[in-house]
Structure formats: structure tokens, C-alpha cells
Amino acid sequence: MTPAFATPLQGRSAGLRLDTLIRLRWLAVAGQLVAVVVVHFALGFHLPIMLCLALVALSALVNVALRMKYPVARRLGDDAAGALLAYDVLQLTALLYLTGGLKNPFVLLYLAPVMISATALARTTTILLGILVAICAGAVGLWAKPLPWYDGTPFILPNLYLAGVWVAVIVAIGFIGIYSWRVTEEARELGNALAATELVLAREQHISALDGLAAAAAHELGTPLSTIALVVKEMQRSIPPDSPHGEDVALLRDQVNRCRDILQTLTSLRSGDAPFDRMPVRLLLEEVVEPHRNFGISIIIDVPEDADRPVIARNPGLLYGLGNLVENAVDFASGKVEISAAWTPTSLVIIVQDDGPGFSPEVSARIGQPYVTSRARDRQEPDEESGLGLGVFIAKTLLERTGATLSFGNKPAPAAGARIKITWPRSALAIEMEDNARTQRAPGTLTPPPA
Incomplete structure (x- = not known):
């Protein structure tokens, strides 16, 4: 195994468990053994059977040695995991050399090590492994024993066709490698974002x-x-x-x-009327809005001045979620953000709306899902950070944990801008009326929620 392929740990790769690689190699050993035995004995195609079985046995011995020397839970870095995957590529190359090279349909198994590396190892390791596969596939295309075939009937394919097979293998490796790496990287980013949010809340x-x-x-x-x-x-x-x-x-x-x-x-x-524990809706919204007032955008809070204003328990998830929605509204607004609150005996409604371009049709049906963003379309500078589309997803998740229901849309025509409606049942937030927190509530009519 060449040291050039044992690259150091890079990026946010978490490596691979040795047990995972050993189990996958046992699967490969079983498949290779069945394929060789069936082709040689059942189908009657004459293979260099002893050499093929020796290569399969070598992989089995490597697995046994690894199992005996290292604990099952050992996690490998990029260098060790990349070296083991490189061995799998070289062992497959030797088998293909004995059984027809690129003429052998099992040449597609070259994709497996690259895909495994793309999902768990660093980008550099995956690139080096892909280069190794390209070299090995080209080598067995140029130098390989004839494909076992019926006696007296040589199986010959045009060189142009074999070159096409080699190109197809390279393209498949590149596409599957990039696709697997991107999907895994997005999953890592989502996990890191959620972990960071949970840490802040904790x-x-x-x-x-x-x-x-x-x-x-x-x-x-x-x-x-x-x-x-x-x-x-x-x-x-x-x-x-x-x-x-x-x-x-x-x-x-x-x-x-x-x-x-x-x-x-x-x-x-810590008294029952402490502003740090419970606060009226207006004070809660003022706390959410305060960090976003100095960005040239007018933020208007509209809360009815009724005698029966709700008093809400201060919840970190609620504050973070509302703050994230307000921040997005400020980012996209042309000059004004409006935040309104209304309530009934059974629910509390908060609406956040801006005068910006609103949600575009291509993302409006998927707002609140991870990696849905329109920042790249709306950003002013070429090098401006486009974002991952995780902010609204995290805010939606946190607010839903408090019992809220969110709806995303645009303001009715001819007005322009986005409109987000958050609705809580009173039981979810343990809402009390402001007068109830001190004395008997005065009679009055509750403000109906906006449409």
C-alpha cells in the first residue's frame, strides 16, 4: 500500500469505524468467491481459479488480522481508512486483470471504494482514491488476460468500445463521488447547526x-x-x-x-412578577427586536393596548426562533418590518411581515425545510455570504417545539413583501392575562387575530 494514499485528516471528516470496513470487505469477499466459483464450475468458463481464490483469501486474511489486532470500535483517520480502501481497489484490479479487464462487467465495483470515501472521509482522500481508480482501470484496459469465454470462440471488443467503458467508469466515479460528498457535507452542516443551536439553548x-x-x-x-x-x-x-x-x-x-x-x-x-421570568407580549417582542434596530430598517411593533394583554413565560427557544425570523425580515426588507400580535381566549397570533421582494415562487412551497434559501438570488455583492438556508428551518423547529404553527406566504396584492404567521394555543405557552398575574382580571373584549 503506497504511503501517498494515506493522507492526513482534513476538514470535518469523522473517519470510519474499522468494524464498518471489515464488514463491507467480508461482503466483498463473499461476493467475489461466489462469482468466481459459479463462473468457473457452474457456467464452465475456465478461469485461473487458484490465483483468483488466492486473491480472495488474501482479503479474508487481511480482515482476520485487522479483527485480531484492533478493537471493534476503533475509528480510523483518513490515512488509515484511505489506505484500506486503496488496498480494496488494488485487489479488485488484480482480479479484473485475471478475468478480462474492462471487458468484465464487474468493473463497476470500482465505484464502491470511492463512494465510501466520499461519504465518510476528507475530500483530498476521495480525490486521491479516484485518481488511483482511474489509473487502475486504464491499466486493466491496456493489459489484462482475455475474458474467459466458450472454447474456440474468442471474445473480442473494439478498442474504441473499451475506451468508452473506461471513460464511463471515470465519469461515474466523478459524479457519484461529488454527489455523495455533497449530500454528506450538507448533513454534517445541518447536524453542526442544530448542535450549535442546542448548545446556545442549553x-x-x-x-x-x-x-x-x-x-x-x-x-x-x-x-x-x-x-x-x-x-x-x-x-x-x-x-x-x-x-x-x-x-x-x-x-x-x-x-x-x-x-x-x-x-x-x-x-x-425570582419573584412571580419578575420581568426575567414572565413578560407581556409587547415587552417580549421589544426584547426580540432590539438587536436588529440599528440596520437602517424601521421596525414597527403593533400590539393592542387592551387591559387583558397576555403575559408569556420567557422561553429561550421562543426568543431565538422569533429573533431569527425578524433577522431574516430585516435582511430582505426595503425599509420597513411590521410585527403585530393579537389574541383570542384560545390562541395567540404573531405576524412578521416586511416590504421586500417576498418569497419567490420556486421556494415558497418549501420554506421551512433545510437548505432552502433565496439569498444567493438577492445578495448585492458577488462575494456576499449566501447562507445555507438553515435559519428559517431552525427557527421553525424551535417554535414548533413550543407548540406553534407557522405559515409562510406573501402579503396580499398589490402590497409586496413576505408574511409569516405564528400561532400558539394558550395552553402551549401557559399564557396568563396581565391583570391575572396581579389581581382579578377586568372584563373586556379580546382582540381578534388578523386573517
């Missing part, structure tokens, strides 16, 4: 959990701190005014008061 959840622990600590420390304050007060009363310990007791009293103020602050941050 950190926000962790911060919220720390707030809860702080409130619990403040509650538990309140009783011993009160005892310390009582003891300090009694000590201050019992010592004479000219005692040298007077200053120490006074300092201790000040520190106790300071601790009490800190604990009261922590408790107030």
Missing part, C-alpha cells in the same frame, strides 16, 4: 437554572441570617460603650445588613 436553560438556585439559596439562608442578626443585636446591647469590641460588633452588624440586602435582591429577581 446555556440559556443553565442560566435560568442558576437563577432558581440563587433564589433557593436566598430562602434557605434567610433563617440563619436572622439568627445572626439577633445575636449581634444582643451583643451590641450587652457590651459597654467604651468596650474595645464595640467597633467589631458594629462592623459585624453592617455586614449582616449587607447580606440581608443581597438576599432580598436575589429573591426579588
Whole structure:
């Protein structure tokens, strides 16, 4: 095995499990053995049977040696995995040399190692493996033993046809390799994007959990701190005014008061009416919109000033999802983004719309799926980042986890721009009316949601 094909790990390749390669090679060994035995003994075509069986046995011995030397769960880097796949190419080349070269229909098996490399290894490894396959296919096309055929009837194909077979193999390797690599790369990018999003949300959840622990600590420390304050007060009363310990007791009293103020602050941050825990719809939308106000786009928030405004629990997934939709609207808007909210006794509706070009017909039916984007069409600069089309997909996924239903479309003619409608049932968000969070709710008529 040539060291040139043992390339270092590159890109985001995760390598291959040794067990996967061993199982695939056992499958190849079984297939080669059946093909050789059937062709030679059942069909009566005379092969150099001993040499063919020796090559098949060599692959079996390599598998046994790998299984005995390395653990099953061992994951190979690009160099080792590429070397093993290169061995498979060379072993297949030797078999084809003995059985007719490019005249043998099993020449299509050259595609297997390249496809495996394209789905799991780095791009450089796949390219080098494809070059090796091209060289080996050309070699067996020029130098190979005759294809076993009926006695006295030589099987001869024109050289032009054999050249066409070689070109077809090369084209198939290139197409399948590029296709497999792109599909796998998109899957990796999607997995990385979702993992990053989950990490951000996990950190926000962790911060919220720390707030809860702080409130619990403040509650538990309140009783011993009160005892310390009582003891300090009694000590201050019992010592004479000219005692040298007077200053120490006074300092201790000040520190106790300071601790009490800190604990009261922590408790107030976790109270039932804390803005960090629950907030009215308008305040929630203001928090979502705030990072996007300084980009030259006017953002208008329209929330009815009713007495019965909903109060929503602060949810990281909801904030991230709405923020992503607002960011997309700001990116595509010509000058204005409008965000409106309305509610009924059973649902809450938020609508995000802009005055940009809107969703194009070719993507409107697939909005919300991964890798659906129109940024490349709309970007102003040639080198501007076009995006992967994952933002809306991630936002849609996160909002649906909170119980929302999303619909994507354009504003009714003659107006221009995109329109996204997000609807939650009240039970999904544990919505309370603003007056209910404090006192008995005043009677009133709820605002109907927009169409």
C-alpha cells in the first residue's frame, strides 16, 4: 500500500469505524468467491481459479488480522481508512486483470471504494482514491488476460468500445463521488447547526437554572441570617460603650445588613412578577427586536393596548426562533418590518411581515425545510455570504417545539413583501392575562387575530 494514499485528516471528516470496513470487505469477499466459483464450475468458463481464490483469501486474511489486532470500535483517520480502501481497489484490479479487464462487467465495483470515501472521509482522500481508480482501470484496459469465454470462440471488443467503458467508469466515479460528498457535507452542516443551536439553548436553560438556585439559596439562608442578626443585636446591647469590641460588633452588624440586602435582591429577581421570568407580549417582542434596530430598517411593533394583554413565560427557544425570523425580515426588507400580535381566549397570533421582494415562487412551497434559501438570488455583492438556508428551518423547529404553527406566504396584492404567521394555543405557552398575574382580571373584549 503506497504511503501517498494515506493522507492526513482534513476538514470535518469523522473517519470510519474499522468494524464498518471489515464488514463491507467480508461482503466483498463473499461476493467475489461466489462469482468466481459459479463462473468457473457452474457456467464452465475456465478461469485461473487458484490465483483468483488466492486473491480472495488474501482479503479474508487481511480482515482476520485487522479483527485480531484492533478493537471493534476503533475509528480510523483518513490515512488509515484511505489506505484500506486503496488496498480494496488494488485487489479488485488484480482480479479484473485475471478475468478480462474492462471487458468484465464487474468493473463497476470500482465505484464502491470511492463512494465510501466520499461519504465518510476528507475530500483530498476521495480525490486521491479516484485518481488511483482511474489509473487502475486504464491499466486493466491496456493489459489484462482475455475474458474467459466458450472454447474456440474468442471474445473480442473494439478498442474504441473499451475506451468508452473506461471513460464511463471515470465519469461515474466523478459524479457519484461529488454527489455523495455533497449530500454528506450538507448533513454534517445541518447536524453542526442544530448542535450549535442546542448548545446556545442549553446555556440559556443553565442560566435560568442558576437563577432558581440563587433564589433557593436566598430562602434557605434567610433563617440563619436572622439568627445572626439577633445575636449581634444582643451583643451590641450587652457590651459597654467604651468596650474595645464595640467597633467589631458594629462592623459585624453592617455586614449582616449587607447580606440581608443581597438576599432580598436575589429573591426579588425570582419573584412571580419578575420581568426575567414572565413578560407581556409587547415587552417580549421589544426584547426580540432590539438587536436588529440599528440596520437602517424601521421596525414597527403593533400590539393592542387592551387591559387583558397576555403575559408569556420567557422561553429561550421562543426568543431565538422569533429573533431569527425578524433577522431574516430585516435582511430582505426595503425599509420597513411590521410585527403585530393579537389574541383570542384560545390562541395567540404573531405576524412578521416586511416590504421586500417576498418569497419567490420556486421556494415558497418549501420554506421551512433545510437548505432552502433565496439569498444567493438577492445578495448585492458577488462575494456576499449566501447562507445555507438553515435559519428559517431552525427557527421553525424551535417554535414548533413550543407548540406553534407557522405559515409562510406573501402579503396580499398589490402590497409586496413576505408574511409569516405564528400561532400558539394558550395552553402551549401557559399564557396568563396581565391583570391575572396581579389581581382579578377586568372584563373586556379580546382582540381578534388578523386573517
